[in-house]
Amino acid sequence: MAEMLSFAFIRHALIGGVIISVVFGFVSFFIVEQRLSFLTVGIAHAAFGGVALGILLGLSPYLTTVVFCLAVALLILRQVRKNRADYDMITGIFFAATMALGIIFLSLSKDYTFDIIGYLFGSILGIGSSDLLIIAITAPLVALFFFLFFKELVALTFDREVAVSAGIPVNMLETWMIVAIALLIVISIKIIGIILVTAFLVLPASFALKYCQSYRSVIGLGILFSFVIFLVGFFLSYHFDLPAGATIVALGTVLYLLPLRRFAAK
Amino acid sequence: MNEPWIHVRDLTVRYGSKTVLEKVTLDVMPGEMVSIVGPNGGGKTTLLKVILGMKDFSEGEVRVLGEKPGHVKAGEVGYLPQINRHLRDFPIRARDVVLMGRFPRLGLLKRPGPADRKLAEECLEIVGMSDSADVPVQSLSGGQVQRVFIARALAMEPKLLILDEPSTGLDAVSQEDFYGTLRRLRDNRGISILMVSHDIGVVSNYVDKIACLNRHIHYHGPAGNEIPEKIIQEVFGRNIQILVHNKNCVTCREGHSNG
Ligand SMILES: Nc1ncnc2c1ncn2[C@@H]1O[C@H](COP(=O)(O)OP(=O)(O)O)[C@@H](O)[C@H]1O
Ligand SMILES: [Mg+2]
Numbered sequence: 001m002a003e004m005l006s007f008a009f010i011r012h013a014l015i016g017g018v019i020i021s022v023v024f025g026f027v028s029f030f031i032v033e034q035r036l037s038f039l040t041v042g043i044a045h046a047a048f049g050g051v052a053l054g055i056l057l058g059l060s061p062y063l064t065t066v067v068f069c070l071a072v073a074l075l076i077l078r079q080v081r082k083n084r085a086d087y088d089m090i091t092g093i094f095f096a097a098t099m100a101l102g103i104i105f106l107s108l109s110k111d112y113t114f115d116i117i118g119y120l121f122g123s124i125l126g127i128g129s130s131d132l133l134i135i136a137i138t139a140p141l142v143a144l145f146f147f148l149f150f151k152e153l154v155a156l157t158f159d160r161e162v163a164v165s166a167g168i169p170v171n172m173l174e175t176w177m178i179v180a181i182a183l184l185i186v187i188s189i190k191i192i193g194i195i196l197v198t199a200f201l202v203l204p205a206s207f208a209l210k211y212c213q214s215y216r217s218v219i220g221l222g223i224l225f226s227f228v229i230f231l232v233g234f235f236l237s238y239h240f241d242l243p244a245g246a247t248i249v250a251l252g253t254v255l256y257l258l259p260l261r262r263f264a265a266k
Numbered sequence: 267m268n269e270p271w272i273h274v275r276d277l278t279v280r281y282g283s284k285t286v287l288e289k290v291t292l293d294v295m296p297g298e299m300v301s302i303v304g305p306n307g308g309g310k311t312t313l314l315k316v317i318l319g320m321k322d323f324s325e326g327e328v329r330v331l332g333e334k335p336g337h338v339k340a341g342e343v344g345y346l347p348q349i350n351r352h353l354r355d356f357p358i359r360a361r362d363v364v365l366m367g368r369f370p371r372l373g374l375l376k377r378p379g380p381a382d383r384k385l386a387e388e389c390l391e392i393v394g395m396s397d398s399a400d401v402p403v404q405s406l407s408g409g410q411v412q413r414v415f416i417a418r419a420l421a422m423e424p425k426l427l428i429l430d431e432p433s434t435g436l437d438a439v440s441q442e443d444f445y446g447t448l449r450r451l452r453d454n455r456g457i458s459i460l461m462v463s464h465d466i467g468v469v470s471n472y473v474d475k476i477a478c479l480n481r482h483i484h485y486h487g488p489a490g491n492e493i494p495e496k497i498i499q500e501v502f503g504r505n506i507q508i509l510v511h512n513k514n515c516v517t518c519r520e521g522h523s524n525g
Contacts (some may be wrong), residue, residue, distance in 0.1 A: 033355075033356055148374075148375060149374065149375075151366075151369050151372075151377065151378070152369060152374065154366070155366050155369050157356070158356055158358065158363070158366065159347075159366075161320070161345070161347045162345055162346075162347065162415075162418070162419075164318075164320060165318045165319075165320065165343060165345035165428075166340060166341060166343070166344075166345070166367075166369070166370040166422060167338065167339065167340030167341060167342075167343075167370050168340065168369065168370055209355055209357065212357055213357050213359070213402050214357055214358060214359060214362070214402075215356065215357055215358055215362075217357075218357055
């Protein structure tokens, strides 16, 4: 363990991963309760188009991905509002469209050296100090948003119509919430990967909902769950030389499926 | 002083090319309790949504507490939607649902304090749900959930309560109870109540005015008087006997006045 921690890239991965997993645990509740799981799939996959665009234009993939993902998230939101449609339907359209664009960008750029698998499934040990800096600034900002507007977000999650009628600025908060979620997804893609990031957003609250009777405890247990699967998954992956993102998600899924309730003193 | 709290004049509302409300006119005065009755699809929910600022309208004039709909101060209008699809698997205790009613008045960035909690308790008491304060709402019955949601609306300390079929899920006895509670609230606090109801017979014993709505307002007048048979036929069609068997039933009214 001490030996392991002596490597700077492992320390970066650990610190970045812990920050992200705690924020995921917090935000997860809102994603699950508002039925936004598939939206997070859509935003994460938009990152593929964003990265490919960066390669095509010779720009930093980070920059193009942030712009691309935010644009897609806001476009989905706009279409949902304009057409009074479900997130599912609109996301389904954009999910395919952004993947298609990504493939087109890649084929145009003819750069085959680029690490697709790393983006799809995460490359946690590739976290540099600049990546860590971005995570350490952005993730707390995202958490701060959810913390400051916690009661309004709870109210609109529980009963949107009543929140609107009571004069809570629901549309504005919803827009910012989706921007915050998109940012969180973008900064975690390097660690967990485009394909796996949704699991990390959905598992914590889904797990906690099986055992908790109040939303505060769902959020608390979700954060704990997220933290634990990250740390345990990370060490397991190091020890057995497995891909980290995949190990964490597999571990989380197993925990979710375990019938722990039987053992929980209730 | 005598401005109506809800003022609807010649309101026309369309969904696409379909006219759902036409030239609807309705006033609710301060402290007045008004019920809208009418068949399914008659536009009752739509009218409430226009008043709440949740649905745009094509023609007419609407004022709520002197403002345009949707521009009323946060927390001044309490609303109970028709059915609640929102419960799903949201784990929350009854008392915390009611506490949510405080959020609009508190404003952004403020947390509810002891005074808010106390007020929430009182609202649960008013609707007779104090004993279930710590029960997760998912495990309450439909009628109990309605009561908790009314308590949430009350916790806002609204001037105006807008209730869409609030008695859904209540049995006949609880319905009487429930309307009695609303009436007492009105009497004690001087709030105005506008509610949609199906049981025209029961509700007319409690409210000040009844409006029959089926695209048009067919009758808009004091409750208790006999609503002309012709109007009822026009509004509801043939199946009306079931609904209005006691529309002006003196025994019923006397039976309930001591409740
Ligand atoms: N979102 C909507 N889009 C299109 N038509 C609608 C919508 N909501 C209601 N309607 C139509 O408007 C009419 C009135 O509906 P509503 O106000 O819900 O009636 P009520 O509450 O009296 O049963 C119905 O014919 C219904 O089909
Ligand atoms: Mg209705």
